[in-house]
Amino acid sequence: MGVIREIQMIVKNETRCILCVRKAIHEEFCEFHFEALESLRTHFQVWRSSYGEITWYDYLNRLQEIKHTGKWVKDVIEIELKKLKKE
Numbered sequence: 001m002g003v004i005r006e007i008q009m010i011v012k013n014e015t016r017c018i019l020c021v022r023k024a025i026h027e028e029f030c031e032f033h034f035e036a037l038e039s040l041r042t043h044f045q046v047w048r049s050s051y052g053e054i055t056w057y058d059y060l061n062r063l064q065e066i067k068h069t070g071k072w073v074k075d076v077i078e079i080e081l082k083k084l085k086k087e
Helices: 003-013 031-051 056-065 070-087
Strands: none
Touching: 031 056, 031 070, 056 070
16 A cells, blocks of 8 residues: 555544544644634633623624634634534
């Protein structure tokens, strides 16, 4: 088996990000989408300090409506909102 074929097989067996084709590193996300998730989690605490009692759902919905929210963050918000709707 050639080296290229071996690499292709390794790549096929790797877990991929649920939002893009990059290799998943944590919680089904690639490094960029996972960083967006971590940023959302961190900033949620900041929002709670500023706005008082705000739910994760309301926080995500508000951020989704802000035009300056980045694409990777919006990708993660979409997944998080789908998870919440299933609960």
